Amino acid sequence: MNATPANPIQLVPGNSLITKTPEEGRQLAIKMSRLIVKATQPDAAVREKLRPMYAEDPAMLIAVCQAVATEFATIAAANNYWR
Amino acid sequence: MNATPANPIQLVPGNSLITKTPEEGRQLAIKMSRLIVKATQPDAAVREKLRPMYAEDPAMLIAVCQAVATEFATIAAANNYWR
Amino acid sequence: MNATPANPIQLVPGNSLITKTPEEGRQLAIKMSRLIVKATQPDAAVREKLRPMYAEDPAMLIAVCQAVATEFATIAAANNYWR
Amino acid sequence: MNATPANPIQLVPGNSLITKTPEEGRQLAIKMSRLIVKATQPDAAVREKLRPMYAEDPAMLIAVCQAVATEFATIAAANNYWR
Amino acid sequence: MNATPANPIQLVPGNSLITKTPEEGRQLAIKMSRLIVKATQPDAAVREKLRPMYAEDPAMLIAVCQAVATEFATIAAANNYWR
Amino acid sequence: MNATPANPIQLVPGNSLITKTPEEGRQLAIKMSRLIVKATQPDAAVREKLRPMYAEDPAMLIAVCQAVATEFATIAAANNYWR
Numbered sequence: 001m002n003a004t005p006a007n008p009i010q011l012v013p014g015n016s017l018i019t020k021t022p023e024e025g026r027q028l029a030i031k032m033s034r035l036i037v038k039a040t041q042p043d044a045a046v047r048e049k050l051r052p053m054y055a056e057d058p059a060m061l062i063a064v065c066q067a068v069a070t071e072f073a074t075i076a077a078a079n080n081y082w083r
Numbered sequence: 084m085n086a087t088p089a090n091p092i093q094l095v096p097g098n099s100l101i102t103k104t105p106e107e108g109r110q111l112a113i114k115m116s117r118l119i120v121k122a123t124q125p126d127a128a129v130r131e132k133l134r135p136m137y138a139e140d141p142a143m144l145i146a147v148c149q150a151v152a153t154e155f156a157t158i159a160a161a162n163n164y165w166r
Numbered sequence: 167m168n169a170t171p172a173n174p175i176q177l178v179p180g181n182s183l184i185t186k187t188p189e190e191g192r193q194l195a196i197k198m199s200r201l202i203v204k205a206t207q208p209d210a211a212v213r214e215k216l217r218p219m220y221a222e223d224p225a226m227l228i229a230v231c232q233a234v235a236t237e238f239a240t241i242a243a244a245n246n247y248w249r
Numbered sequence: 250m251n252a253t254p255a256n257p258i259q260l261v262p263g264n265s266l267i268t269k270t271p272e273e274g275r276q277l278a279i280k281m282s283r284l285i286v287k288a289t290q291p292d293a294a295v296r297e298k299l300r301p302m303y304a305e306d307p308a309m310l311i312a313v314c315q316a317v318a319t320e321f322a323t324i325a326a327a328n329n330y331w332r
Numbered sequence: 333m334n335a336t337p338a339n340p341i342q343l344v345p346g347n348s349l350i351t352k353t354p355e356e357g358r359q360l361a362i363k364m365s366r367l368i369v370k371a372t373q374p375d376a377a378v379r380e381k382l383r384p385m386y387a388e389d390p391a392m393l394i395a396v397c398q399a400v401a402t403e404f405a406t407i408a409a410a411n412n413y414w415r
Numbered sequence: 416m417n418a419t420p421a422n423p424i425q426l427v428p429g430n431s432l433i434t435k436t437p438e439e440g441r442q443l444a445i446k447m448s449r450l451i452v453k454a455t456q457p458d459a460a461v462r463e464k465l466r467p468m469y470a471e472d473p474a475m476l477i478a479v480c481q482a483v484a485t486e487f488a489t490i491a492a493a494n495n496y497w498r
Binding site: 187188189191192193196220221222224225227228229230231232234235236238239242243247248249 | 264267282286302303309316319320323
């Protein structure tokens with residue numbers, strides 16, 4: 001949760017929640033989640049070290065699913081569910 | 084959270100949230116959750132090793148339920164609850 | 167998250183989110199949560215072994231409440247809250 | 250998640266989500282959460298033993314807050330937020 | 333989850349979700365979360381002992397954020413987002 | 416959860432959920448989450464000590480993502496998803 005004022009991280013790629021397809025909406029959900037990690041832990045070397053820790057831990061992988069699902073719910077509503 | 088740009092994983096099967104029935108919506112929710120795990124941990128051998136870890140751990144099984152429930156909420160809304 | 171293609175588990179009893187009463191909606195929420203556990207851990211003997219583990223662990227019981235509450239939110243919306 | 254078919258627990262007191270006031274809605278949210286615990290762990294003696302475990306554990310108390318908040322969101326929507 | 337029938341705790345201050353401003357809505361979300369803790373653990377001395385435990389534990393602080401965010405979502409919807 | 420009555424923390428910067436862009440909405444979500452931490456743990460020195468604990472812990476980073484996603488869902492709805 002440390003956005004550096006001098007060089008802020010872009011938190012919403014394209015500055016829009018609107019995507020052409022559900023697939024792109026899902027990719028955006030993943031990216032937006034990753035960017036919160038980046039804003040909270042700006043040091044790329046530390047993030048690199050943490051990646052295998054969660055990618056090989058089933059409980060953390062499930063927690064990633066939960067976080068992405070929550071982001072996606074918002075993106076899907078924004079796109080009127082691509083109906 | 085590592086979608087390989089060269090060979091990206093399809094995150095939304097059929098690229099649509101619309102399903103014929105609640106049953107199919109539920110299956111889609113499970114698949115979409117699994118595909119986030121796959122995008123985050125692309126190594127099939129590692130995923131194979133992790134499976135029994137969460138499938139035999141009650142806390143993780145409950146967490147899976149929570150993640151799937153969150154995905155399903157979005158899919159159900161997309162389908163106007165199949166009313 | 168292992169639905170066997172040959173003999174898939176029915177994930178939504180009655181293939182509908184519509185129930186006559188809130189009480190039945192609540193029962194459906196519990197069943198739908200349990201069926202995700204069943205789809206993820208298809209071995210009944212293993213599930214039998216896990217049950218006392220979560221039924222006697224207060225943190226897991228609270229997590230069950232959370233998962234069921236999330237399922238119920240969807241079912242309640244589907245039924246227009248039985249108003 | 251063990252509702253005994255012969256003597257099922259009532260999961261929604263009054264079989265309605267409609268309450269006169271937010272205060273009563275909040276009480277209903279707490280009751281509905283507790284009834285999921287009761288359905289999952291029907292043995293009153295065990296539940297009695299678990300109570301001090303979560304009532305004296307700050308992480309579990311916060312988890313209770315989360316579960317009740319999720320139930321209350323549904324009840325509040327059902328009541329059109331008592332506006 | 334132990335509201336004493338004889339002297340019940342008021343769970344929703346003012347018995348309304350309506351507030352003048354987002355700031356007051358946020359304060360209400362915090363209060364409503366705290367009152368669930370109070371209803372679950374009515375002993376003030378025990379609560380006093382638990383406070384430093386979660387206030388100095390980063391995982392619990394994040395969990396508090398999650399619970400308050402969920403309460404606030406309901407309050408914000410009740411107030412039509414103060415638009 | 417200790418807002419000091421004498422010198423209360425401002426919990427919603429600008430006392431509004433309305434932002435010009437999704438990017439600003441995302442920044443607001445992060446800030447609102449941080450302000451709940453601040454209200455719960457008002458001692459800046461303690462917060463300073465806790466920061467590296469969660470910024471280097473993958474499970475806590477994922478939990479931060481979850482909390483921010485929940486705040487953002489409310490802010491996005493308030494802004495009609497910036498459509």
